[in-house]
Amino acid sequence: MTAPVVRAAGCVLWRRAAVPGAVELALVHRPKYDDWSLPKGKLKRGEDALSCALREVLEETGMRCEPGLRLPVSRYLVDGRPKEVHWWAAEAVGGRFVPSREVDRLLWLGPEAARWRLTHDRDRPLVDALLSVLGLLP
Numbered sequence: 001m002t003a004p005v006v007r008a009a010g011c012v013l014w015r016r017a018a019v020p021g022a023v024e025l026a027l028v029h030r031p032k033y034d035d036w037s038l039p040k041g042k043l044k045r046g047e048d049a050l051s052c053a054l055r056e057v058l059e060e061t062g063m064r065c066e067p068g069l070r071l072p073v074s075r076y077l078v079d080g081r082p083k084e085v086h087w088w089a090a091e092a093v094g095g096r097f098v099p100s101r102e103v104d105r106l107l108w109l110g111p112e113a114a115r116w117r118l119t120h121d122r123d124r125p126l127v128d129a130l131l132s133v134l135g136l137l138p
Helices: 049-061 111-117 121-133
Strands: 006-016 023-030 035-037 040-042 063-078 081-095 105-109
Touching: 006 049, 006 063, 006 121, 023 049, 023 111, 023 121, 040 049, 049 063, 049 081, 063 121, 081 121, 105 111, 111 121
Parallel strands: 006 081
Antiparallel strands: 006 023, 006 040, 023 035, 023 105, 063 081
16 A cells, blocks of 8 residues: 655745845755755645645745745655645745744755755756746746
8 A cells, every 4th residue: 555645835935136137045944854945844634735835934934925836846755655745936025034943044045056055956946947937047
């Protein structure tokens, strides 16, 4: 018997940078895993993926955001169980980060620095997916 799929959702959270036409992406540090990732989390019972993504962004970054276009779904194994993460591009529109036990640091980085800082290879294509939907890929 196969294990049920762990369903999760998140956002590639972005904001306009000081340089015209440039953006910064939000990365969160999770001390439990000592990793840098994009804000995401598991769906609660009865919750749809977009609601989960927006809730997780608020919980992990303190930011309210405007969701944009959907990004590619990530599929991978965690401890032998399949996990599926639905992603959205989302622009930060306000808020304030407060460290917690789950997320102790938040970084705003340009796309190249974000790609380098992300711990998991599976998260890196989401940077290009965001740049594509924002029309910022050459």
